[in-house]
Amino acid sequence: MQKVKAVVAKSKGAPVEVVTIHVPDPGPGEAVVAVQACGVCHTDLHYREGGINDEFPFLLGHEAAGVVEAVGEGVTEVAPGDFVVLNWRAVCGECRACKRGDLQYCFATHNATQKMTLEDGTELSPALGIGAFAEKTLVAAGQCTKVDADARPAAVGLLGCGVMAGLGAAINTGGATRGRSVAVIGCGGVGVAAIAGAALAGSSPIIAVDIDPKKLEQAKAMGATHTVDSSKADPEIEIAKICSAVYEGAMGADIVVEAVGRPETWKQAFYSRDLAGTVVLVGVPTPDMVVPDLPLIDVFGRGGSLKSSWYGDCLPDRDFPMLVDLYRQGRLDLDAFVSEEIGIDDIEAAFEKMHHGEVLRSVVVL
Known part of the structure; x- marks a missing residue:
């Protein structure tokens, strides 16, 4: 003792x-x-x-x-x-x-x-x-x-905890990789980690969404190619615009990571993804939160996946040593x-x- x-x-x-x-x-x-x-x-x-x-x-x-x-x-x-x-x-x-x-x-x-x-x-x-x-x-x-x-x-x-949750939400849960676009809504520690994960995986464009200019600057420093201040612009429209400029006909991002944990930002994530795209919820909601007014036909019609990410779906013995090695190499x-x-x-x-x-x-x- x-x-x-x-x-x-x-x-x-x-x-x-x-x-x-x-x-x-x-x-x-x-x-x-x-x-x-x-x-x-x-x-x-x-x-x-x-x-x-x-x-x-x-x-x-x-x-x-x-x-x-x-x-x-x-x-x-x-x-x-x-x-x-x-x-x-x-x-x-x-x-x-x-x-x-x-x-x-x-x-x-x-x-x-x-x-x-x-x-x-x-x-x-x-x-x-x-x-x-x-x-x-x-x-x-x-x-x-x-x-x-x-x-x-x-x-x-x-x-x-937080960095692994964000990195894993993008890579392990969302499947970020080359040729796929990623948007992250909420650029606190977990959201910025998701952006770093998307950059590590070679995704592009990588779009950071927040209402705080300082957080958007941090997101750019960690690999975001575009930023959207959602207090001034509609993220659904802006994400579609950015993605369609890179991938003709895209209606949104291939992967949208919601790192806030609120119904309104989750709905933004839902409608900001491309057809057959993936939404990843890594922000933690409170028990009283519900997503109102989401037509089931929209869930069906857009296809794709609606996922939650537990601890970035990581395996510590597999992921921690690899990520520490990347850190030591100057790549993370x-x-x-x-x-x-x-x-x-x-x-x-x-x-x-x-x-x-x-x-x-x-x-x-x-």
């Missing part, structure tokens, strides 16, 4: 607190990781606001990289001293999805069995089964993906996603900056 500093949300909407927690020694199938860096993600704010569930207190943080300190009995995936990116898709290998070969849809991903606790023994709920706003955290060994130890922790840790600029490096005491201020769209990612460096 170890005592470490960590960031905890104790009740709905209350400011987070830096407290001392207890981290158990790893049991069978578990690992203790010394966290080096962890990104501040919208999901952490959702936890604090009670938008995920009410299992307070939460140990926040999940976009993390660090070094394995100790492993429990039976662990073969990683060893002490390995540099790892943490993930929340530790596939079971036994469920129906895994047995049919669709490991990215594993229905029974697992976390550490033991619980980290407050000093009074209160059990903590780690965000996405990770809880990495902490000097050390306990996870299932399958949540650790070994990558190049020379990579910058603050950059590659972001593959643990993960550093560009790190807007600032902050301390463990600065997370409330980072939530405020994120809320106002001032950063792609604030990253806690421990």
Whole structure:
């Protein structure tokens, strides 16, 4: 058992607190990781606001990289001293999805069995089964993906959630590749990552849609060939215009990634795609949201696919090492996603900056 500093949300909407927690020694199938860096993600704010569930207190943080300190009995995936990116898709290998070969849809991903606790023994709920706003955290060994130890922790840790979600939404879920056009609605961290993924795959044109000029500039820096300010122009019309200028007769983009998670922007995505095109929902809606007034004949008549993207439909063991290698080669600029490096005491201020769209990612460096 170890005592470490960590960031905890104790009740709905209350400011987070830096407290001392207890981290158990790893049991069978578990690992203790010394966290080096962890990104501040919208999901952490959702936890604090009670938008995920009410299992307070939460140990926040999940976009993390660090070094394995100790492993429990039976662990073969990683060893002490390995540099790892943490993930929340530790596939079971036994469920129906895994047995049919669709490991990215594993229905029974697992976390550490033991619980980290407050000093009074209160059990903590780690965000996405990770809880990495902490000097050390306990996870299932399958949540650790070994990558190049020379990579910058603050950059590659972001593959643990938002950057992987966006890259994967474009490439894994949407099927972005050469000869296909891509539009991305919503250019926060996940949306910009989708643009970077489309650029990595060789898609063109790549169209960024947002209402914030700063975000559109960030999107251009990450590979967008065109931008649309949807506060000034109709994105459906503009996307069709851009795509038809490249591919004669195109009525929209081949792939439209919706990275906002709202009914109105999802409908924009639906009507901004070409015939037989693909819509990918990677923005996370709230339970009360519905898509009104969508004629079923339009769903039928346009054909194609309407998809949601879970964690970019990634397999961490397959995707993380590859993407870190591309980063090390200078072909994927993960550093560009790190807007600032902050301390463990600065997370409330980072939530405020994120809320106002001032950063792609604030990253806690421990």
